[in-house]
Amino acid sequence: MNEQRLPNSLPRPDGEFERLKEVWRTPTGWRFFKSVNNTSIGLLYIGTALLFFILAGILALVMRVQLAVPDNTLLSPETYNQVFTMHGTVMMFLFAIPIVEAIAVYLLPNMLGARDLPFPRLSAYAYWAYAFGGLAFFCTIFVGLAPNGGWFMYPPYTGEQYSPGLNADFWLLGIGFIEISAIAGAVELIVGILFTRAPGMSLRRMPVYAWAMLVVAVMIVFAFPAVIAGTALLELERAFDWPFFIADRGGDPILWQHLFWFFGHPEVYIIFLPAAGMVSTMIPTIAGTPLVGRRAIIVALVGVGFFSFGLWAHHMFTAGLGVLEMSFISAASMAVAIPTGIQVFAWIATLWNGRVQMTSPALFLMGFMFIFVLGGLTGVMVAVIPFDWQVHDTYFIVAHLHYVLIGGMVFPVFAAMYYWLPLVKGQRLSEKVARWVFWLMFGGFNLAFFPMHITGLQGMPRRVYTYDSQLGWDFLNLLSTIGAFVFAFGVVLFIVDAVRTLRRPEKEVGNPWNAPTLEWLTSESYGNHSIPRITSTNPLWDQPTLSEEVDRGQHYLPGTATGLRETIATSPVAGEPRYLMVLPTDSWLPVVAALGTAGFFLLLTVKAVLLAWIFGFMAVAGTVAWLWESDRKPPIREARVADDLVLPVNAKTTASQSWWGTIVMLVVDACIFASFGYAYVHVSMRLMVCPPPGASLPSLPWQLASGGLLLLGSALILLAARAIGKRRLPWLVLLALGCTAASFLLDLRGHQFAGLDPTATAWAAAIGALLSYQGLHIVVLAIAGPYLALRHWRGHLGEHSRATLDNVSLLWHYTTLQGIAGMALVNILPLLME
Template identity: 75%
Template sequence: MTSTALPNTLPRPPGELERLEAAWKTPRGWRYLTTVNNTNIGLLYIGTSLLFFLLAGVLGLLMRMQLAVPENTFLSASTYNQVFTMHGTVMMFLFAIPVVEAIAVYLLPNMLGARDLPFPRLSAYAFWAYAIGGLAFFCTLFVGLAPDGGWFMYPPLTGKAYSPGLNADFWLLGIGFIEISAIAGAIELIVGILFTRAPGMTLGRMPVYAWAMLVVGVMIVFAFPAIIAGTALLELERAYDWPFFIADRGGDPILWQHLFWFFGHPEVYIIFLPAAGMVSTMIPTIAGVPLVGRRAIIVALVAVGFFSFALWAHHMFTAGLGVLKMSFVSAASMAVAVPTAIQVFAWIATMWRGRVSMSAPALFLLGFMFIFVLGGLTGVMVAVLPFDWQVHDTYFIVAHLHYVLIGGMLFPVFAALYYWIPLINGNQLSERLARWVFGLMFGGFNVAFFPMHITGLLGMPRRVYTYSSEMGWDGLNMLSSVGAFVFAFGVLLFLFDLARTLRLPAKDIGNPWNAATLEWLPSEDYGNRSIARITSDDPLWEQPTLAREVEAGQHYLPGTVSGRRETIATSALGAVPRYLMILPGDSWWPLIAAAGTAGFFLLLTVTLTWTAWACGIAAIVGIVAWLWQSDRPPPLAHAKVADDLTLPVGARGTASHSWWATLIMLVVDATIFASFVFAYIHISMRLTVCPPPQAALAAPLWPLLSIALLLASSALFWLASRAVQRRRLTPLVLAALVCMLAAFACDFNGQRLAGLEPTAQAWSATVATLLAYQGLHVIVLVLAALYLCARAWRGILTSASRATLDNTALMWHYTSLQGIAAAAAIHLVPWLMD
């Protein structure tokens, strides 16, 4: 890898490029819906997220029209509640997070020098679930069923007593599966970044944007499960009367705030860090010099991700948590400003060293730094406890939120659109119109949101739909409303220019900004003609002939060895080639599975139970069908990817990318379980006596018997994983399944004998939740065991094609550990608190 010789110096064989093009050809017409290529899915993702941005923007304008003058009757109170709830929900859940994942899906493979991400069908599934479910969720506005409890959905307001309709249920079930879509995208990005980088692209040479997305992916894995757990608990309360958040039955509304904000505050940085990564990629290009403090910026990205998890109670300073807890969170809220400031100073230093031309991306980046720094300063202000107590739930917080989110994410996204639009068809957006767009957006934004700081300090509370003229807020609110429409006009002007540019005839993309990163290499549906070998931090600057060499097929994998879609899997640290990864092709199954998933959640909300279950079955069939096609014996054992390099085809066990994806999925799973355990402990600590006097725990015989059966089940499956032949594997798998079912039966019987009633009080409900979550895993293992046995009997499961077996083994052992942990929590926590 240290040699300067090119991997391929021999003449390329005839027909090689044609076979590569055939393997990666994008389907046309209605079959385009089957595409899984990251370029196509990324563009669909970006377009859909921008649509939701427009829809949420329209809702924001309706709010500003209502608040422009006092005592306005343009919107009723109930309609206003639905509009502001949907505005926040759509902006946060359907635009902000999806758009940063969408840009990553589009950019990262080429930026990393890979053909595609390692699970293209997972990306397609994540997109379609998001698009179908998101549009259906938005349409609830038109039938009066939109949620109206705020995008934060605080109980008890959102409990059955105060929200008896289906409005809150649409939020809980709709947002729940949209978060699952985001987690699927995060798993795809983490594995792709770690294992599909171009040979030689060590972690130290990896683009800062890829580092930002890696940190964000890890943050999603640990932050999003909390909101999934929270929505599950609140929906269980609404649907089955399990009183997790009902105070007079042992519940606690503050529990929701803990779960929600453990997701909600890291989400702010999940939105900001991708934008920061894009800024760190664009600024060196527009300045024409390498990024100043590159390694310090990478460390700062990691530090921001770490600190963000200590800040969830930043939003709970008025909730009565206690001085010590609030002081700790206040200190962490201030500390997070340090790594953020490191990045800002590095960007300023880079521009100072270089020569910045006032191009469209440069304008939006300068606007971003001004707005975001101001938002950061107000963030430090609200981290001070006495000040936060004064401005909490006023329009000062609304102003701060928009300065951080719009300044910290939207302006960099617009800079990115101006910067990377040429990758689509080679044409750039108009520089002349860009100045108008920037002026209207920057000016309109500050006119709209800066006065809100003052209205907040004057006492205007959040979420009010009207106000009296005697309050003295008239002029400031009218000014904010005018600014909002000016900002909206700038967005419309951008969309006009975007539509005009995309309609222009395609031309050679080239490298219009003279950028240093690999996404500007010549590319087609298959990505780059050959996968580049990287020897520097800024490859297109420090390897000036790289584009010509890659296009000539002089680097790795210039064609298709197997006739299928392929990329090279490399080691996580040093990016050393490990094996040839065969990627799945276009398919209807991700779309069918996504439509089934969306239909299941949404139809279940309106109590169309049988239709919902039909959609759920369709989703399971779609997932099983695509998995059945994916894990097949490789067509050849080894592949020559360069004149001097032959790699194995595929990998097994810990060397496999699918094994690591399963492990990350189980980390998500464990975090959801930990959230349920937190709920159980939190409710226990709120009780005077734990467990409640009427809820005596079962005799220790049943949990001990359950633990023994779980250990036996894992041992049997470990033996099965060492026996690939169907005659040995199937009996062992079935025996392991019987032990797993028997263990759950012991748990269930023990809780039945204890006489716990989930509807009686919250403590019993949390115990039932832990048991139900274990039961869900047992059901999944039943399906996995049957699927595994079917593959074994069909002869598809072999020593060379055992990803299904290895991944199921991970799930099996995890379920055993989770069952043991649940038993320990249920039986030890009351004993410790006795």
């Protein structure tokens, strides 16, 4: 190891590996579905995402058959609206984002040299919520209840007046589990990447793919809250007549576009950046040489993530924004091409430096670069405002979108499946069949979507279910339909080859591509026999004996120190060992909680309120039970993970992975609150006078009393945190809960005395949304407070097992800050507008 002494140099005890295998054994038969190991969940995740890709593709073929010839009556206008809405929704929400998180869940622990990610049950919950809810949501198309307002769901078309049925509600409530699943995955990835890397893997040695997923997870944390807030506001309007988007009562449909596209345009890069990370991982292997411009690529990844949040109005050039605002967005839309171009040139330089082997992954990567660059060029074109005015809502935009998304994500994902499938059973897909798959997909794609640029320039609008034969679009649409079926045949051929390959006997994985990254060390479901010490960015190339050393248990944690599942937690920057992280084992509880979550949202949609609350209780009970099981006192305080290294078992407060997971969740929480706050500011700015005539603010004494009780509740929680192990702790917590609940009741009463009717004006409704969100937090604290007290009474809280106390304290203090911030915003903004 480059003349460095190995962490474990003494002979290993007998039976050490067998005990490790037993602890990490994957359940078989029907019990497999309670597994929480990243390899099991990752494979289920990938398989389910590919299923939705196929289903969305079938919907696309139905659309292309409808548009193949003019004046076609295969689909009615309403059915076509449902089909294209479901196609876009399934592709974006049920395939594109889940597939990139799924591949990360499967690959990252082994690529980072860890045994698993820090919250395995959270990963399992995220998957099962997605699977249950997604399959139920898709089935709405078979009963005529599928959403029909486009995957972007613009009001007023999706408001109660123009969409009175349940179709829009299925999108608004049914998509909630996808948002929850994506955010849960982001929390897992951020904490896992920062705290579970192999010893010695500093940030500068971390794989580019891990950097890409870290940037993407942070983007999800800041982007997804906007669409969560937007869907909540639109559902409140539909269900309770709170007029956020109804212009006659002070609302504004453009508010939805701001909230949706603040999520929607970063989402394009949330989809692209993981693919770019995979490309940066595969290209050095294909070329047989280190990645050119590695640091520049990492900076470019961060730059794309940063610029993406300045582009949301890129989709709103025709919405009536001011010239200055559109100019800034146009400039940012062009600027984002610079960091993207840096990555493309670095990939080309790497291929130029090496000796490229034209294997199946190489073919798909070449196709990706060709298609994605064309999509990027048309992206720069639509960033030019006058040009965008001409092609907005035409098939030119459809072509651009698919060149970016399919070229930028689907082709790299197929390259990744050819590249990493040997990790599953040691078998490679057929190279001969791969060439047929690639050329069918590449040729079919370009035949399908390139003509759409021309039909768009000729004026063919998006989202039309048919067209007149005299418009001259017949031949180009027929070509697009033929191309779509050629592309689909390539996908079918891939599926047949994948099924055939996965049915072959399992064999040793090895390193079939001579890759430099750690995932090719993997030989078991738990990763490696020992966790390696890393000294370079390309460890399998620069440490040629690493595989043998790891298999002999000569590195860190060759067995199980506690008799439980474990991995080593390292420092976030330098990657030095900090403590031994004990991980939870397999359980049905995440499945139960996920089923309850999906059932709650979907049953609310069909107005089965009682049954929905039963499922909601199931979700809460399942989550509470799994948290109760997970937060246990470790069997020992310290563990020897190497002959010369003893680490503490688990950590507390700011060193704990659960503390940081809570912090990330609270950032999400704060972004949702900020989105509600933005809605209040937006509708207030549209008023001639604020407050509007006939409305008034809650009186100051009510607000001061409410804020004082919130602060008192937080002070009591601070006292409780210092009273750990003492009998007064649960009583302080329950007293704090009483103060916080009383604060909300006073705030609510103040709003009632002020006569704020959320059905009267959008301004009052926006204040009601802020108050309702605070009320939701009070409900959560009403569960967390007694739970914390019960854990103390049962003897599960102590100085070395205080994660529940620390995390509940964070949530409590955040609720206090949010309540005070909401009251300040409501009262101060009208003063500033006088």
